[in-house]
Amino acid sequence: MKNDGWAGHILLLDLTRLKAKAISTEKYKRWGGGHGLGTALFWDYCEDKTLTDGRDPRNVCVLSASPFCGTLVPSGGGRTEVTGIGTGQWPLSWYTRSNFGGRFSSMMKYAGWDAIVIIGKAEHPVWVDIRNGDVAFMDARTLWGKDTEETQQQVWAKIGMRRGTKSDWKLLRSTIDAGRTTQKPSLLSIGPIGENSVHGALIHDAGNGAGQGGFGSVWGSKNLKAVSILGTGAVHVADPAGLIQARFNTQEKYVDDPDKPDLTSWGGLLGMGAITVAFETPPTHKRRPQACQSCIGGCRTRYENGKHNEQSCQETAWYGAFARRFYKDPTDIGNANLDAARAAGLYGINTYGLNSALPWLEYLYHEDILGPKGKIKSELPWDQLGRPEFAEAFLDCIAKRTDIGADLADGYMHALHRWGREEDLESGMADFPYWGMANHGYDPRSELEWGYGTIMSDRDFNSHDINLHLFWLPFLAAVKAKPMRIEAERAVEFVAERLGPYAKGRTECLDYRDSNMYSEPIAQLVRWMLHYGRFWKNSCGLCDFKWANFFNTNTKDNWGATGSEDAGEQVWWRVVTGEDMSFEDGIERGRQIYNLDNAIWVLQGRQRDLCKFAPYIYKKDVKGFNLGMFPFFFWPTPDENGKWEYREIGSRHLDEAKVEEWKNTFYGLEGWDAKTGWPTRSTLETMDMAFVADELAAAGKLGEES
Amino acid sequence: MNYEFSTPSPEQASAILSMVPYRERLKAGRMRLPSGFMATPVRSLHEVYINLMMDEKSMPAIHLPSLSVWVDEVVGDRELARVIDACASDDGNSYVERCRKLHKIIGMRLAQLREIADASDF
Numbered sequence: 001m002k003n004d005g006w007a008g009h010i011l012l013l014d015l016t017r018l019k020a021k022a023i024s025t026e027k028y029k030r031w032g033g034g035h036g037l038g039t040a041l042f043w044d045y046c047e048d049k050t051l052t053d054g055r056d057p058r059n060v061c062v063l064s065a066s067p068f069c070g071t072l073v074p075s076g077g078g079r080t081e082v083t084g085i086g087t088g089q090w091p092l093s094w095y096t097r098s099n100f101g102g103r104f105s106s107m108m109k110y111a112g113w114d115a116i117v118i119i120g121k122a123e124h125p126v127w128v129d130i131r132n133g134d135v136a137f138m139d140a141r142t143l144w145g146k147d148t149e150e151t152q153q154q155v156w157a158k159i160g161m162r163r164g165t166k167s168d169w170k171l172l173r174s175t176i177d178a179g180r181t182t183q184k185p186s187l188l189s190i191g192p193i194g195e196n197s198v199h200g201a202l203i204h205d206a207g208n209g210a211g212q213g214g215f216g217s218v219w220g221s222k223n224l225k226a227v228s229i230l231g232t233g234a235v236h237v238a239d240p241a242g243l244i245q246a247r248f249n250t251q252e253k254y255v256d257d258p259d260k261p262d263l264t265s266w267g268g269l270l271g272m273g274a275i276t277v278a279f280e281t282p283p284t285h286k287r288r289p290q291a292c293q294s295c296i297g298g299c300r301t302r303y304e305n306g307k308h309n310e311q312s313c314q315e316t317a318w319y320g321a322f323a324r325r326f327y328k329d330p331t332d333i334g335n336a337n338l339d340a341a342r343a344a345g346l347y348g349i350n351t352y353g354l355n356s357a358l359p360w361l362e363y364l365y366h367e368d369i370l371g372p373k374g375k376i377k378s379e380l381p382w383d384q385l386g387r388p389e390f391a392e393a394f395l396d397c398i399a400k401r402t403d404i405g406a407d408l409a410d411g412y413m414h415a416l417h418r419w420g421r422e423e424d425l426e427s428g429m430a431d432f433p434y435w436g437m438a439n440h441g442y443d444p445r446s447e448l449e450w451g452y453g454t455i456m457s458d459r460d461f462n463s464h465d466i467n468l469h470l471f472w473l474p475f476l477a478a479v480k481a482k483p484m485r486i487e488a489e490r491a492v493e494f495v496a497e498r499l500g501p502y503a504k505g506r507t508e509c510l511d512y513r514d515s516n517m518y519s520e521p522i523a524q525l526v527r528w529m530l531h532y533g534r535f536w537k538n539s540c541g542l543c544d545f546k547w548a549n550f551f552n553t554n555t556k557d558n559w560g561a562t563g564s565e566d567a568g569e570q571v572w573w574r575v576v577t578g579e580d581m582s583f584e585d586g587i588e589r590g591r592q593i594y595n596l597d598n599a600i601w602v603l604q605g606r607q608r609d610l611c612k613f614a615p616y617i618y619k620k621d622v623k624g625f626n627l628g629m630f631p632f633f634f635w636p637t638p639d640e641n642g643k644w645e646y647r648e649i650g651s652r653h654l655d656e657a658k659v660e661e662w663k664n665t666f667y668g669l670e671g672w673d674a675k676t677g678w679p680t681r682s683t684l685e686t687m688d689m690a691f692v693a694d695e696l697a698a699a700g701k702l703g704e705e706s
Numbered sequence: 707m708n709y710e711f712s713t714p715s716p717e718q719a720s721a722i723l724s725m726v727p728y729r730e731r732l733k734a735g736r737m738r739l740p741s742g743f744m745a746t747p748v749r750s751l752h753e754v755y756i757n758l759m760m761d762e763k764s765m766p767a768i769h770l771p772s773l774s775v776w777v778d779e780v781v782g783d784r785e786l787a788r789v790i791d792a793c794a795s796d797d798g799n800s801y802v803e804r805c806r807k808l809h810k811i812i813g814m815r816l817a818q819l820r821e822i823a824d825a826s827d828f
Binding site for chain 2: 277278279280281283313314317320321322324325327328330333355359362363366367431440441442443464467468472475476478479480481482545632
């Protein structure tokens with residue numbers, strides 16, 4: 001098989017023996033790269049798939065690129081997938097995933113590697129220096145305890161790179177002329193929180209981080225402080241002219257003028273040009289966009305004053321709303337928020353859980369349950385929540401396991417149960433709807449595909465495919481009292497047309513009415529999203545902020561890029577790898593990858609009764625922090641005459657018994673045993689996955705045939 | 707836009723400006739593209755004012771009829787509550803426009819109350 005799009009080798013890092021080994025990529029190409037590649041490697045290299053805490057030294061963590069990485073595929077050339085058993089979930093920590101942007105995966109490819117497999121545990125802290133095919137394990141004892149920025153600076157200094165952006169031609173190694181480059185190594189590191197706690201993130205450069213899964217703590221448990229990689233090679237693509245043409249097609253047809261980002265075009269984020277994904281920042285236009293490798297979007301920011309460059313996305317999302325309490329001026333609010341964001345980046349924390357944890361902890365403080373007077377002792381200045389100094393103190397206590405940091409170290413749900421606060425999951429004051437994870441901001445009682453997609457997988461769903469097109473676009477119109485540029489009926493037709501092979505053209509899959517919440521069409525929608533995401537996004541590395549693109553008001557006929565003949569997902573696969581795979585073939589590959597994921601979850605201990613929401617999601621009129629106070633959860637629904645409109649569907653609950661019935665439908669469609677949620681041999685064999693069936697059978701965990 | 711509010715006593719102004727107990731908070735939050743809703747309850751008129759600000763990436767998530775009731779019954783500013791109620795039920799304006807209008811109105815009320823209560827450090 002040709003190697004177009006592939007580097008051809010995978011790097012195995014054995015931390016226990018401090019040995020590196022190259023493996024051929026050939027065997028793993030069927031899984032597509034990224035998540036599929038990482039999962040197949042985990043399957044082969046993890047010797048005990050019953051682990052349920054990612055901090056076990058036997059855990060295997062994989063960093064994977066895709067064939068698109070290092071090429072000019074827009075919004076697909078720079079993401080790195082991280083896989084392995086995670087940390088901090090409830091009741092178990094599943095085999096899970098995260099990914100991050102930037103340039104790490106591109107540098108992996110240029111160095112000759114499609115993935116890096118990390119096994120074992122080093123005796124003392126190490127960092128790994130990779131320069132093309134040369135791999136060295138370096139002593140990191142002097143780096144241990146350092147923040148992520150200092151770690152990067154010190155590693156760059158050790159490699160001989162100058163601080164700042166200026167660079168000269170450098171020898172790849174000082175002793176031999178193994179190549180020369182002007183590039184800095186791409187570096188991934190953990191901070192103090194990763195070394196000591198469950199909440200660790202992997203931080204790359206400044207604003208790129210893999211948060212979900214807590215893989216920073218996985219690295220910390222392995223005594224792995226950082227991986228630096230420098231490559232001087234290239235990625236061969238099958239059809240360079242076709243790649244350039246498809247990129248032009250995207251820029252000319254599917255994307256706005258970056259100087260005039262037009263939110264009101266409502267074409268999904270793919271149509272929004274350069275728009276920053278940073279929240280509550282100082283109101284200034286003295287900044288410019290910064291992008292991941294080969295992206296045409298540029299959703300990151302560099303400020304003219306250089307302060308907080310690249311602080312973006314989730315790390316800017318957890319504190320600003322609290323900072324608003326203490327400041328009058330938007331600039332002060334923005335600076336306080338970015339101070340907290342920078343602290344989070346330096347400590348290397350996964351801040352996602354704080355979205356729900358901080359409101360809950362503050363509630364406990366005001367109820368005199370937590371604090372100097374409470375049963376849960378805390379000396380933190382909770383009345384200062386919102387000031388940057390509190391953020392720093394709070395993060396420090398997690399990093400050092402002091403104050404309540406000791407209880408929070410194993411996860412927020414672990415602390416909740418340790419503190420005997422189960423009632424907060426009944427009332428919704430602890431807003432952790434699934435797997436002990438925070439509410440992302442889209443309540444599963446309204447946003448069905450997000451909630452079901454999460455309990456049928458391993459982590460907060462975080463797939464904006466449907467969310468951007470069918471929630472955000474009508475929402476933005478409604479709150480501004482603008483006419484819908486694309487009416488609900490046409491919008492669902494656009495989306496449904498891409499729902500093959502399961503539900504092509506079936507608009508009922510997008511009916512969010514109460515009467516359709518537990519239906520087979522909704523199960524088909526969730527399947528499609530899981531399978532589409534597992535391959536085209538998580539394995540190929542197409543960015544969630546750009547893909548899927550179902551409809552787009554920039555185009556004459558309003559069709560989006562997804563599945564299109566000129567710039568669809570399958571076009572990129574064809575021009576890069578030379579393999580003529582259809583859009584729906586990719587979704588079938590996603591189904592196989594999802595089945596491999598599920599097999600690991602089953603071996604870890606998953607059975608259907610574990611796949612459920614927190615108690616408050618099933619309770620009527622339980623509002624907690626969210627429900628019913630913001631009347632703009634618009635979703636498409638047909639009326640009794642079949643006329644589609646966007647209607648408010650907040651303030652509802654899920655019926656637990658009916659959710660269980662819905663799971664029967666879902667398992668049946670997947671070909672799994674509905675009694676257990678375990679896959680059957682016949683289903684696995686139709687996907688050429690008998691090897692999975694054999695291992696499940698050996699563990700006594702193969703589903704019964706219906 | 708210029709609203710004429712009657713002049714409360716310094717004691718009344720201070721009471722209206724004060725932070726209410728956490729249990730009497732108003733549920734509110736921010737809607738942020740693309741990360742969604744985040745809860746941040748508000749406990750004072752100042753926090754309402756700050757919450758009602760629009761910015762490039764987020765907007766207030768606040769149920770305006772509930773805000774009117776809360777300002778009346780919890781904050782204790784019946785006059786402002788009536789203005790909020792009228793604004794909240796103005797179907798001629800979008801939600802965003804209503805929030806912007808309320809931001810200005812509450813800002814004016816805050817300025818007046820602070821001047822009376824000499825509470826510039828709120």
